[in-house]
Amino acid sequence: MYDLFKTDFLTVTRENEWHLEPFEVEHSDYNISVWDSGVMHIEPKQVSEVERCYVFSSAVHGNETAPIEICNEIITQVLSKKIRITQPALFIFGNPASINIGQRFVEENMNRLFSGHHSKPKTDSNGFRNKECERAAKLEEYVTRFFESYPGWHRTHYDLHTAIRDSAHEKFAVYPFLHGKKWSKEQFEILRAMGVTTFLLMEKPATTFSYYSAREHGAEAFTVELGKVRPFGQNDQSKFAAAKQTLIELLQGKVFDGSQFDQANYQIMTVFREINKKDDSFELCFSDDAANFTLYKKGDVIAKENGQDIVVEAEEEAIVFPNANVAIGQRALLMVVPKDITNDVE
Ligand SMILES: O=C(O)CCC(=O)N[C@@H](CCC(=O)O)C(=O)O
Numbered sequence: 001m002y003d004l005f006k007t008d009f010l011t012v013t014r015e016n017e018w019h020l021e022p023f024e025v026e027h028s029d030y031n032i033s034v035w036d037s038g039v040m041h042i043e044p045k046q047v048s049e050v051e052r053c054y055v056f057s058s059a060v061h062g063n064e065t066a067p068i069e070i071c072n073e074i075i076t077q078v079l080s081k082k083i084r085i086t087q088p089a090l091f092i093f094g095n096p097a098s099i100n101i102g103q104r105f106v107e108e109n110m111n112r113l114f115s116g117h118h119s120k121p122k123t124d125s126n127g128f129r130n131k132e133c134e135r136a137a138k139l140e141e142y143v144t145r146f147f148e149s150y151p152g153w154h155r156t157h158y159d160l161h162t163a164i165r166d167s168a169h170e171k172f173a174v175y176p177f178l179h180g181k182k183w184s185k186e187q188f189e190i191l192r193a194m195g196v197t198t199f200l201l202m203e204k205p206a207t208t209f210s211y212y213s214a215r216e217h218g219a220e221a222f223t224v225e226l227g228k229v230r231p232f233g234q235n236d237q238s239k240f241a242a243a244k245q246t247l248i249e250l251l252q253g254k255v256f257d258g259s260q261f262d263q264a265n266y267q268i269m270t271v272f273r274e275i276n277k278k279d280d281s282f283e284l285c286f287s288d289d290a291a292n293f294t295l296y297k298k299g300d301v302i303a304k305e306n307g308q309d310i311v312v313e314a315e316e317e318a319i320v321f322p323n324a325n326v327a328i329g330q331r332a333l334l335m336v337v338p339k340d341i342t343n344d345v346e
């Protein structure tokens with residue numbers, strides 16, 4: 001049994017990489033349950049009239065430390081009564097073992113394992129199911145348990161990340177494919193309050209945590225990129241203050257009014273092309289410090305594979321998440337273009 005008033009939740013999480021026996025934390029204002037390593041449910045004892053519940057996840061990639069720090073601070077401030085919240089929250093540190101090694105993942109990128117992909121047979125290892133597969137399956141169960149505790153409530157999940165490269169738009173959010181549903185004006189406004197004005201609208205299902213919550217639980221869910229990957233202690237906290245403050249305000253029952261939505265306040269992009277790595281010869285043809293959202297022109301060679309050039313096809317395309325160092329078959333690069341969503345928001 002841990003005393004979370006003496007040892008913060010992140011420390012306890014890091015001491016128990018893959019498993020922690022569930023326990024309750026005595027508190028005058030909240031019912032607090034630790035469901036597993038890195039998984040904490042906080043429920044205000046006084047039931048809110050604002051029927052909204054929140055999942056805030058971080059460390060789905062263990063080296064993306066700024067969101068981990070933000071979430072750990074919010075938890076610590078709630079427990080110590082420095083801030084008071086009114087809405088139920090599930091905090092998740094996704095991959096504690098990868099936090100400890102300061103890497104994106106231990107064996108497999110967990111953000112490619114949701115929506116059941118954790119249970120798909122692995123072609124490379126005769127069906128071997130690694131610990132990240134087990135963890136992704138458990139995280140799905142916890143999110144289900146949490147959302148089902150509040151039937152009929154409005155559900156939100158922000159899966160907080162930082163990006164490997166610099167970005168021409170420092171903060172941006174990936175809006176998972178909605179299968180024809182309209183994009184939420186309110187969410188554009190909430191995320192703008194966090195400092196996010198660039199959105200990447202996905203056009204197909206994905207294996208990410210945010211797509212899982214959107215699709216399986218009808219949650220407003222996003223992968224939110226808050227800046228660049230840095231080790232613990234090297235994050236400029238001032239760059240994350242607005243995001244942290246907005247997350248706290250949501251937990252305090254704030255409801256945003258999206259009625260003034262104006263596309264001119266945002267950079268809205270969609271995926272023109274997803275480039276997957278097909279074999280080990282795949283290489284990117286721009287420098288390692290080319291930022292996300294750098295524009296390339298028609299005919300520019302952006303990658304090579306198997307002796308073939310991969311070139312820009314539209315008049316202009318911007319790069320997002322370029323990474324030649326992914327497993328074969330996985331996304332190595334997104335090419336994105338602007339999108340007008342004036343008639344597709346509500
Ligand atoms: O900077 C990068 O190349 C990756 C940053 C990152 O982890 N991004 C997420 C995006 C997930 C999504 O598409 O919703 C990822 O690649 O998992």
Ligand SMILES: [Zn+2]
Nearest residue numbers: 061064161162
């Ligand atoms: Zn990430």
